Amino acid sequence: MHNFNIIKREIDFCGRKLYVETGRMAKQANGSVFIRYGESSVLVTATMSKDAVEQQDFFPLTVDYIEKMYASGKIPGGFFKREARPTTDATLSARVIDRSIRPLFPDGFRNQVHVVLNVLSYDGENDPSALGILGASLALTISDIPFHGPIAGVTVGYIDDQIVVNPYQSQLNGTSKLNLSVAASASSVVMIESAAAELSEEVMLDAVYTGHEEIKKLCALQEEFASLAGKPKVEVTLVAIPKDIMARVEADFGQRIADAAIILGKQERQDAFDAAEAEMLEKYQAENSETYEEDERWYKNAFEELIRRYVRDSILNKHHRVDGRGLDDIREITCEIDVLPIVHGSALFTRGETQSLGTVTLGGGSDEQVIDGLEIEYKKSFYLHYNFPPFSVGEAGRMGPVGRRELGHGNLAERALKAVLPDKEGFPYTMRIVADTLESNGSSSMASICSGCLAMMAAGVPIQAPVAGIANGLIMEGGNYVILTDIMGLEDHLGDMDFKCAGTRKGITAMQMDIKVEGITKDIMRIALEKAQAARFRILDIMHECIEGPRADLAPTAPRIEAFKVPVDKIGEIIGPSGKMIKSIIEACQVEIDIQDDGTVRILSPNKDSIMKAKGMIKGIAIDPEIGEEFEGPITRIEPYGIFVKILGGVKEGMVHVSQMHTSRIGHPEDMVKMGDIVHVKSLGMDKGKLALTMKGVAGNPEPDPNAPKHEREPHRRDDRGGDRDRRSGGRGGDRFHRR
Numbered sequence: 001m002h003n004f005n006i007i008k009r010e011i012d013f014c015g016r017k018l019y020v021e022t023g024r025m026a027k028q029a030n031g032s033v034f035i036r037y038g039e040s041s042v043l044v045t046a047t048m049s050k051d052a053v054e055q056q057d058f059f060p061l062t063v064d065y066i067e068k069m070y071a072s073g074k075i076p077g078g079f080f081k082r083e084a085r086p087t088t089d090a091t092l093s094a095r096v097i098d099r100s101i102r103p104l105f106p107d108g109f110r111n112q113v114h115v116v117l118n119v120l121s122y123d124g125e126n127d128p129s130a131l132g133i134l135g136a137s138l139a140l141t142i143s144d145i146p147f148h149g150p151i152a153g154v155t156v157g158y159i160d161d162q163i164v165v166n167p168y169q170s171q172l173n174g175t176s177k178l179n180l181s182v183a184a185s186a187s188s189v190v191m192i193e194s195a196a197a198e199l200s201e202e203v204m205l206d207a208v209y210t211g212h213e214e215i216k217k218l219c220a221l222q223e224e225f226a227s228l229a230g231k232p233k234v235e236v237t238l239v240a241i242p243k244d245i246m247a248r249v250e251a252d253f254g255q256r257i258a259d260a261a262i263i264l265g266k267q268e269r270q271d272a273f274d275a276a277e278a279e280m281l282e283k284y285q286a287e288n289s290e291t292y293e294e295d296e297r298w299y300k301n302a303f304e305e306l307i308r309r310y311v312r313d314s315i316l317n318k319h320h321r322v323d324g325r326g327l328d329d330i331r332e333i334t335c336e337i338d339v340l341p342i343v344h345g346s347a348l349f350t351r352g353e354t355q356s357l358g359t360v361t362l363g364g365g366s367d368e369q370v371i372d373g374l375e376i377e378y379k380k381s382f383y384l385h386y387n388f389p390p391f392s393v394g395e396a397g398r399m400g401p402v403g404r405r406e407l408g409h410g411n412l413a414e415r416a417l418k419a420v421l422p423d424k425e426g427f428p429y430t431m432r433i434v435a436d437t438l439e440s441n442g443s444s445s446m447a448s449i450c451s452g453c454l455a456m457m458a459a460g461v462p463i464q465a466p467v468a469g470i471a472n473g474l475i476m477e478g479g480n481y482v483i484l485t486d487i488m489g490l491e492d493h494l495g496d497m498d499f500k501c502a503g504t505r506k507g508i509t510a511m512q513m514d515i516k517v518e519g520i521t522k523d524i525m526r527i528a529l530e531k532a533q534a535a536r537f538r539i540l541d542i543m544h545e546c547i548e549g550p551r552a553d554l555a556p557t558a559p560r561i562e563a564f565k566v567p568v569d570k571i572g573e574i575i576g577p578s579g580k581m582i583k584s585i586i587e588a589c590q591v592e593i594d595i596q597d598d599g600t601v602r603i604l605s606p607n608k609d610s611i612m613k614a615k616g617m618i619k620g621i622a623i624d625p626e627i628g629e630e631f632e633g634p635i636t637r638i639e640p641y642g643i644f645v646k647i648l649g650g651v652k653e654g655m656v657h658v659s660q661m662h663t664s665r666i667g668h669p670e671d672m673v674k675m676g677d678i679v680h681v682k683s684l685g686m687d688k689g690k691l692a693l694t695m696k697g698v699a700g701n702p703e704p705d706p707n708a709p710k711h712e713r714e715p716h717r718r719d720d721r722g723g724d725r726d727r728r729s730g731g732r733g734g735d736r737f738h739r740r
Helices: 088-104 128-142 201-229 243-260 266-287 292-318 404-418 444-459 489-494 522-546 568-575 577-589 608-622
Strands: 007-013 016-022 031-037 040-052 061-067 111-121 152-159 162-165 178-184 189-199 333-337 345-351 354-363 369-371 378-380 382-387 430-439 468-477 480-485 497-503 508-515 560-565 592-595 600-605 630-639 642-647 652-657 678-687 690-694
Touching (some): 007 201, 031 128, 040 128, 061 088, 061 128, 088 111, 088 128, 088 178, 088 189, 088 404, 111 128, 128 152, 128 201, 152 189, 152 201, 162 201, 178 201, 189 201, 201 508, 201 522, 243 266, 266 292, 266 489, 292 468, 292 480, 292 489, 333 444, 382 404, 382 444, 404 444, 404 497, 404 508, 430 444, 444 497, 444 522, 468 522, 480 522, 497 522, 568 577, 568 592, 568 608, 577 592, 577 608, 600 608, 642 678, 652 678
Parallel strands (some): 061 111, 382 430, 652 690
Antiparallel strands (some): 007 016, 016 031, 031 040, 040 111, 152 162, 152 178, 178 189, 189 508, 345 354, 354 430, 369 378, 468 480, 468 497, 560 600, 592 600, 630 642, 630 678, 642 652, 678 690
16 A cells, blocks of 8 residues: 655635645656635646757646546536537636746746646535635646746635625626626736626725635645645756847947837838847848857847847836827727628727727527536537727737637726626517627727627626726836836737726626736725726726617617517426427417526517517417407317307417307307307316307307398207207207206
């Protein structure tokens, strides 16, 4: 039997037991930890390549979040019955972990690092993704991999006007007005991802730092755990530009770079940089042909570093941005709606050199997106897809599958708009928004929120309030810093923070923060929120000038949906044996029909009359006609004791007793009607489970034939309704009732 050297710790954390251990599982990884919170558990491993990746200009970090379907007692679908590509939620969880830990590795570190989080069990209440940042940090901290941790992450909710750290999933998905993921070290916040129901800046700030207080406890746990289980950190070679090359490039081309950095247009500025770099490489190749091939990448890296230095210094010390704006200025904005024919709603939002085309498509229940992950399968009736093609940044490239960046930006925009959607019962549509980035020079995700919101209003979607988004940045050197409003691409690339904030005039609906330094203070975040609010209000003013609010009606090309409820016990009758009844209604009315398990019926068609016809047929099956309610329909059967009439489009049949056909006596129904006649009837209610109808006093019916032959008196017998039928006399003196 193995003699495992297991090191473990357990603490009470937010009302549940948090258990961590190492030394039993995955011992060949550089670092591995098993974490259990409630009955959810994860195994997190961290591994590193022995050598740096040659000619690599960025840190090769990969984070994978693997959902094992057995974790929640499920077998994967599909032909192969095994886990395939990660779900969108798993990809987004991996991205959150990556964004949290990436800034905490040494500058110039080029060894490949792979962090893998395996979800081993899920109890349905304690989200394994909330353990991801803690697990990644702890595995890296106890490993021999260089890492400036520890950090940890928590989820924060806002329930009954109270901030709750690590709420249960049922609370988070039910009554919580906030779903906030925050990662931090013991001293500062490093990452934020959130969706909110129009919460104020002050509530959001309090939520972040309430979460931070709990994170400090997790950081202390990691410090203690590392003192028992931590390995000595290995010495690695950090990539750095040779000082002599850096000095040479600065002396020869520093001024050219500084001049190019303040050219206003993105493409013109990039052309100037490219021309200067090409001249530099040509010069150094001619002067140093023997060593040029070896030093070429250092020349390029030095050139990029000088751009970073000059741009940052100009902003930080001179308050001069590369495009000439002030620190709080927003680039020029143009809003347009109805830019495309046919589609249900469209808008073009242009801010500076960033442009997003938003389109809205409305559909029915069959268009809902089925989500099948560790949780119980559910359907989404609202989703946003974000696209970022290469041409949006003037590049020629391959159009491949959707990447993590596209999924992340689309999820942020979807969260921002979801908070203002109309109630499902009042607006029973499935909605798909596509945000196509046509140009990009910073914060295309926030432009997607604006274009998507405009498109919804143009489509007539009755949203609760318009939503706009803005991205702010940070340039920080030591204790000196400036916060920038509406950052462009270069400022994002060279800056220290990307702080995205979206919301209405009432409050914030989504927020995201990524930083490249090891953390920011509460004061910096407060200022960033204040600047984001002012910019958001300004953008909302501009959007209001384009369209004041949602249109009163849907686009002519959009389908119409009628939603209503029927008794659950009537669903089987509506569907019919093998779906025969529902298929006949769909065929007769040319509509789409969706019936939910709770009795909600949605009928979709471009034609209002078709919807109403189908609605009447379904209600006829599900709801017994009220006494006195009038209908018309064909006669489908004639018996001596009465006629049978199909009403409500043929889905319900009732009987008119011969005594209820006319105010005068009728000897035989054929004295007045014939098969196939359309008659007008009124409900008398249900009689022993059968619908009783009358034609008395209902206009539009035929009159009896005065020349009709007199029919012989019939023997007393039971009618179709199962009750005794009285015999009638043939005399003109009226009905005579015979009792047994």
